[in-house]
Amino acid sequence: MSLFVSLQLDRSQSTPLYQQLAGEIRNLINSGQLKEWEKLPPIRKLARELSVNNITVVHAYQELEQEGLLYSQVGRGTFVKARLHQPEPLLKSTPEGQDYYPPGLKVMDQGRLQIPMGAYNFASAIPTPELFPVADFKVILNEVLDRDGGKAFGYQEGQGYLPLRESLVEYLRENAIEAYENCIQIISGAQQGIDIIAKSLLKAGDFVITENPTYTGALAAFKSRGARIIPVPLEEDGVSISSLKKALAKYHPSLIYVIPNFQTPTGISYSEEKKLALLDLCQAYKVNIIEDDSFTDLSYDYPRQPIKVLDQYGQVIYIKSFSKILMPGLRLAFLSAPEKIIPGLLTAKHSSDISTPGLIQRTFDLYLRKGLWSKHLKYMRDSYQERYHTMLKAMEAHLPQEISYTKPGGGLSFWLRLPPGSSANYLYTRCLENQVIISPGSLFSASEERDSECFRLSFAGLYPDDIEKGILAINTAYQEQDSKPLYSPLL
Amino acid sequence: MSLFVSLQLDRSQSTPLYQQLAGEIRNLINSGQLKEWEKLPPIRKLARELSVNNITVVHAYQELEQEGLLYSQVGRGTFVKARLHQPEPLLKSTPEGQDYYPPGLKVMDQGRLQIPMGAYNFASAIPTPELFPVADFKVILNEVLDRDGGKAFGYQEGQGYLPLRESLVEYLRENAIEAYENCIQIISGAQQGIDIIAKSLLKAGDFVITENPTYTGALAAFKSRGARIIPVPLEEDGVSISSLKKALAKYHPSLIYVIPNFQTPTGISYSEEKKLALLDLCQAYKVNIIEDDSFTDLSYDYPRQPIKVLDQYGQVIYIKSFSKILMPGLRLAFLSAPEKIIPGLLTAKHSSDISTPGLIQRTFDLYLRKGLWSKHLKYMRDSYQERYHTMLKAMEAHLPQEISYTKPGGGLSFWLRLPPGSSANYLYTRCLENQVIISPGSLFSASEERDSECFRLSFAGLYPDDIEKGILAINTAYQEQDSKPLYSPLL
Numbered sequence: 001m002s003l004f005v006s007l008q009l010d011r012s013q014s015t016p017l018y019q020q021l022a023g024e025i026r027n028l029i030n031s032g033q034l035k036e037w038e039k040l041p042p043i044r045k046l047a048r049e050l051s052v053n054n055i056t057v058v059h060a061y062q063e064l065e066q067e068g069l070l071y072s073q074v075g076r077g078t079f080v081k082a083r084l085h086q087p088e089p090l091l092k093s094t095p096e097g098q099d100y101y102p103p104g105l106k107v108m109d110q111g112r113l114q115i116p117m118g119a120y121n122f123a124s125a126i127p128t129p130e131l132f133p134v135a136d137f138k139v140i141l142n143e144v145l146d147r148d149g150g151k152a153f154g155y156q157e158g159q160g161y162l163p164l165r166e167s168l169v170e171y172l173r174e175n176a177i178e179a180y181e182n183c184i185q186i187i188s189g190a191q192q193g194i195d196i197i198a199k200s201l202l203k204a205g206d207f208v209i210t211e212n213p214t215y216t217g218a219l220a221a222f223k224s225r226g227a228r229i230i231p232v233p234l235e236e237d238g239v240s241i242s243s244l245k246k247a248l249a250k251y252h253p254s255l256i257y258v259i260p261n262f263q264t265p266t267g268i269s270y271s272e273e274k275k276l277a278l279l280d281l282c283q284a285y286k287v288n289i290i291e292d293d294s295f296t297d298l299s300y301d302y303p304r305q306p307i308k309v310l311d312q313y314g315q316v317i318y319i320k321s322f323s324k325i326l327m328p329g330l331r332l333a334f335l336s337a338p339e340k341i342i343p344g345l346l347t348a349k350h351s352s353d354i355s356t357p358g359l360i361q362r363t364f365d366l367y368l369r370k371g372l373w374s375k376h377l378k379y380m381r382d383s384y385q386e387r388y389h390t391m392l393k394a395m396e397a398h399l400p401q402e403i404s405y406t407k408p409g410g411g412l413s414f415w416l417r418l419p420p421g422s423s424a425n426y427l428y429t430r431c432l433e434n435q436v437i438i439s440p441g442s443l444f445s446a447s448e449e450r451d452s453e454c455f456r457l458s459f460a461g462l463y464p465d466d467i468e469k470g471i472l473a474i475n476t477a478y479q480e481q482d483s484k485p486l487y488s489p490l491l
Numbered sequence: 492m493s494l495f496v497s498l499q500l501d502r503s504q505s506t507p508l509y510q511q512l513a514g515e516i517r518n519l520i521n522s523g524q525l526k527e528w529e530k531l532p533p534i535r536k537l538a539r540e541l542s543v544n545n546i547t548v549v550h551a552y553q554e555l556e557q558e559g560l561l562y563s564q565v566g567r568g569t570f571v572k573a574r575l576h577q578p579e580p581l582l583k584s585t586p587e588g589q590d591y592y593p594p595g596l597k598v599m600d601q602g603r604l605q606i607p608m609g610a611y612n613f614a615s616a617i618p619t620p621e622l623f624p625v626a627d628f629k630v631i632l633n634e635v636l637d638r639d640g641g642k643a644f645g646y647q648e649g650q651g652y653l654p655l656r657e658s659l660v661e662y663l664r665e666n667a668i669e670a671y672e673n674c675i676q677i678i679s680g681a682q683q684g685i686d687i688i689a690k691s692l693l694k695a696g697d698f699v700i701t702e703n704p705t706y707t708g709a710l711a712a713f714k715s716r717g718a719r720i721i722p723v724p725l726e727e728d729g730v731s732i733s734s735l736k737k738a739l740a741k742y743h744p745s746l747i748y749v750i751p752n753f754q755t756p757t758g759i760s761y762s763e764e765k766k767l768a769l770l771d772l773c774q775a776y777k778v779n780i781i782e783d784d785s786f787t788d789l790s791y792d793y794p795r796q797p798i799k800v801l802d803q804y805g806q807v808i809y810i811k812s813f814s815k816i817l818m819p820g821l822r823l824a825f826l827s828a829p830e831k832i833i834p835g836l837l838t839a840k841h842s843s844d845i846s847t848p849g850l851i852q853r854t855f856d857l858y859l860r861k862g863l864w865s866k867h868l869k870y871m872r873d874s875y876q877e878r879y880h881t882m883l884k885a886m887e888a889h890l891p892q893e894i895s896y897t898k899p900g901g902g903l904s905f906w907l908r909l910p911p912g913s914s915a916n917y918l919y920t921r922c923l924e925n926q927v928i929i930s931p932g933s934l935f936s937a938s939e940e941r942d943s944e945c946f947r948l949s950f951a952g953l954y955p956d957d958i959e960k961g962i963l964a965i966n967t968a969y970q971e972q973d974s975k976p977l978y979s980p981l982l
Contacts (some may be wrong), residue, residue: 061565074563126646151620179749327812329848331844354822
C-alpha cells in the first residue's frame with residue numbers, strides 16, 4: 001500500500017484531482033511498479049488514505065479503465081490489465097527457428113537479426129537452402145498449373161483443398177492417428193494454427209498453461225487474446241506432473257499448449273507415462289490440449305509418437321508443421337481437431353485470411369500423392385542426423401565439462417546449461433564479438449525471466465564443416481570469463 | 492426490471508440460490524431477452540426485489556462473469572458481454588465476393604454454397620478462371636525458381652520481400668500516393684490486413700464505425716476482437732456526414748472502416764467533398780481510417796481516387812487487394828500505413844502467420860517489374876466493362892420499373908431495391924428455385940437486420956451470354972409475386 005500513500009496530489013493545481021490521481025497510477029503502471037493482474041486498493045480505502053472523496057478515486061479508476069490500463073470484476077475489485085497492445089519483441093525465436101530479437105541487440109532490415117558477415121549462426125533453425133527439394137517441387141508445380149489452370153488461382157475452400165485433406169488423412173493414418181477429412185483444417189503455417197485456436201477458444205483473462213521454457217510465438221498469440229500464461233516447469237521426461245496438477249486445480253485453464261517431442265527450446269521428449277498422465281489430467285479437468293509437432297519425424301535414436309496417437313477422449317488439437325522438413329517459406333501446415341471445434345476454427349480462419357493459397361495446397365497434395373514426401377523425409381532426416389552427430393562430437397571435444405547438456409536424440413537443436421549464476425545473455429554478447437550467434441534462454445521464457453543459465457544451439461542452418469569452427473568460437477568466448485566473469489545480477 | 496422481478500428462486504431446492512439466480516439470468520441472455528451491452532440491475536436493488544442477500548447476487552454475477560457472459564465497469568455496474576465466441580455465419584459475402592452463407596440455405600462441402608448445376612450465379616464476384624493470367628504467371632514463376640532456387644522457400648521478412656515493397660512504392664506513386672518501403676506491410680490478402688489492424692489497434696469494448704451496409708468480413712474481424720460496431724448509413728455520394736459526426740462525438744471510436752470507391756455491396760463512390768469531410772472529421776477526433784480498396788482500378792466512366800491520395804495528416808491505413816484483378820487464390824495484398832503504427836502491425840502479422848509465402852511475393856514482384864500488371868489491368872478492365880454494359884442492358888430490358896438501381900460506373904456489382912416492404916430474402920429463395928443466385932441485402936447488414944428490400948447482383952463470375960438469361964430468370968422469379976407476394980414481416 002505504501003506505494004499509494006506516497007502519491008502526490010496537489011489541490012492548488014488546475015488539473016482535477018481525479019486526473020492527477022489517474023496520472024500517478026498510470027506512472028506506477030508504466031514504470032512497472034504496479035504489475036499486470038495486480039489488485040488496486042479498494043475505492044474507500046484509497047480515498048481515506050489520500051483524504052479525497054470516493055468519487056475522485058472512482059473517476060480515476062474509470063479513466064484508466066477506459067484507457068485499457070485497468071479492469072474490474074464484480075465483488076473482487078480493480079486490477080491492472082495485461083498490456084495487450086504493448087508490442088512483443090518483434091521477432092523472437094520460434095520452433096521454426098527464424099528471425100528473433102535478442103535483448104539489447106541492434107536489428108536492421110525490418111526486424112531481421114544483424115548477423116555479422118560470415119558469423120556461425122546457431123540461432124537460426126532454418127535449413128540451409130540447398131536441402132529444399134526445389135527441383136521436384138518445380139516439376140509438380142508446373143504439372144498442377146497444366147492440370148488445373150485458372151482453377152488453381154480461385155478461392156480454395158476455407159477448410160482447405162479437399163483432395164489435400166484426403167491425402168493428409170492417409171498421412172495421419174500411416175502415423176497411427178485416426179482422422180477424417182472434416183477434422184482437418186489447412187493453415188498457413190503452424191503459427192496461424194495457434195492463432196486461430198486462440199481466436200476461437202480464448203477470451204481476455206482466460207488462463208493458458210504452457211511449458212516453461214517454450215516457443216514464444218505461441219505465447220504471443222495467446223497474449224494477443226488477453227490470455228494469462230501459467231508456466232509449468234519441464235523435467236527431463238516432460239512437464240512436471242505435480243506442478244501441472246496444482247496449476248490445473250488452481251487456474252482451471254482454457255487450454256494447455258505443449259510440444260511433447262523434441263520440445264522447443266529444450267529438446268526434451270515426454271515419456272509414455274507423462275504423455276498418458278497429461279492426457280488423463282486434462283480429461284479430468286476438461287481442458288483441450290494443443291500439441292505442436294514440428295520435429296517428431298526427426299528422431300535419430302528411436303521413434304517417438306505424438307500424444308495425438310493416445311488421444312482416446314478427442315481432446316488433442318494436433319498441429320503439424322512441414323516447415324522444417326519441406327520448406328518454411330511455403331507457409332503450409334494443418335491441424336487435426338475434435339470435430340465439434342472445427343466450425344469455430346473455420347470461422348476464425350475465415351476472418352484471418354479467408355483461405356490458404358490454392359496453388360500451394362494443390363502442389364503439396366500432388367507431392368504427397370506421388371510419394372515424394374517419404375523420399376524427401378528420409379533425405380532430410382539423414383542430412384540433419386549427420387549435422388546432429390557432427391555437433392555432438394564438436395561439443396564433446398571443445399566445450400568445457402562445466403557446460404552441461406543432454407542428448408535430445410532428435411530435432412535440430414541442443415540445450416546447454418552454464419555453471420550456476422552464469423548469464424547466457426552475457427555469453428550471447430561475447431559470442432557475437434567472436435562472430436558466432438547463440439540463442440540465450442531468456443528468449444524462450446514463459447515467465448518473463450530476463451536472463452538464464454541456459455542457451456540453445458541449432459545446427460539446421462550450418463554446414464557440417466562450419467559446425468566445429470562455430471563450437472570452437474563459442475568456447476573461446478566462454479573462456480574469456482577469466483577476464484570478464486559471466487555472473488549475472490539477474491540470476 | 493419486470494424481467495428480473497419474475498425470476499423464480501426456490502429455497503427448497505438443494506441448488507444454492509446464487510446458482511439458481513445465475514441460471515435464470517443465463518437463460519435471459521441465451522434467450523436474447525437480455526441483449527449484448529445491456530445493463531443489469533444494481534446488486535442491492537436486485538437483492539431487494541428478489542428478497543435475497545446482496546452476496547447472493549454478487550456470487551451470481553461473478554459466476555456469469557467467469558463464464559464470460561457478463562462484465563463490469565468501475566462505478567458503472569454490470570453489463571451483458573458481447574458473445575465473442577458465438578460463431579459468425581461461416582462464409583458471408585465479401586468484396587472479394589467468394590463463398591457466403593445466406594439465411595436458411597443448406598450448405599455443403601465445408602461451407603461452400605450449394606449452387607444448383609447450371610445456375611446463374613450473381614452472388615459470386617469471383618472472376619471466371621479464363622480471365623486469370625495463368626500463362627504469364629507460369630513463365631514468371633519458373634523464372635523466379637531458376638533465379639532464386641531455395642531462397643524462394645526460406646522465410647521472407649515479416650514485413651514483406653523488400654524488392655516487392657519497392658515495386659509497390661512505385662505502383663503507389665504512379666497512383667498519386669506518396670509512400671516508402673518502411674510504410675508498407677505485405678499481407679496474405681485484404682482480410683488479413685483488416686485482421687492484423689484489429690489485432691494491433693483494438694481491445695474488447697472499443698467502438699468501430701462502419702458504413703451500413705458493408706463488407707461483413709470486416710465486421711467479423713472487428714467483432715472477433717470484442718469491438719462494438721457503430722453502423723453509419725450511406726447516401727448516394729458516400730457516408731452520411733451528419734450521422735458520422737454524431738457517432739464520432741458520442742462513441743469516440745478507435746477506428747473507422749470505409750470502402751470509398753465502388754463500395755461493397757452498394758457500389759457507391761464518395762464525392763470529393765465527402766472524402767475531404769471524412770478526413771477532416773477523423774482528424775478532429777484523432778481516429779484512424781481503414782480504406783479498403785479492391786475496385787478503384789475498375790472504373791468504366793471517369794477515374795476515382797482513393798482517399799489515401801488526400802491523406803495529408805497520415806491517418807489513413809490503405810489496404811490494396813489484387814484479388815479481383817489478378818487472382819484471388821494467391822492471397823496476396825498489401826497495406827500502406829502511417830509509419831508509427833507499422834511496428835504494432837508487424838507484431839500482429841508475426842503472431843498471425845509469421846510471413847507471407849516468399850515464392851508468391853517474389854513472383855508478383857517480377858510480374859510488376861516486367862510491366863505485366865498494367866497490361867493485365869487493361870485487359871481485365873475491358874473484360875469487366877463489357878460484362879457491366881451487358882448487365883445494364885439486360886436489366887433495362889427485362890426488369891420491371893419498380894425495381895430500382897443506380898449505375899455505379901465501375902466495380903463488379905449492381906445494388907438493386909425492391910418496392911417498399913418487399914423481402915429480398917424471399918426473392919433470393921424464389922430465384923434459387925429458378926436456378927439463379929442473388930445476394931440478399933441482409934447478408935451485408937452492419938446492424939444485424941434480418942431482411943432487406945435490397946439485393947446485390949455481381950457479374951464477374953458470369954459470361955456475357957449468361958448474363959441476360961440470368962436477368963430473365965430473376966424477372967420470372969419476381970413476377971411470381973402475383974401468386975406469393977414478397978411482403979416481409981421483418982420490414
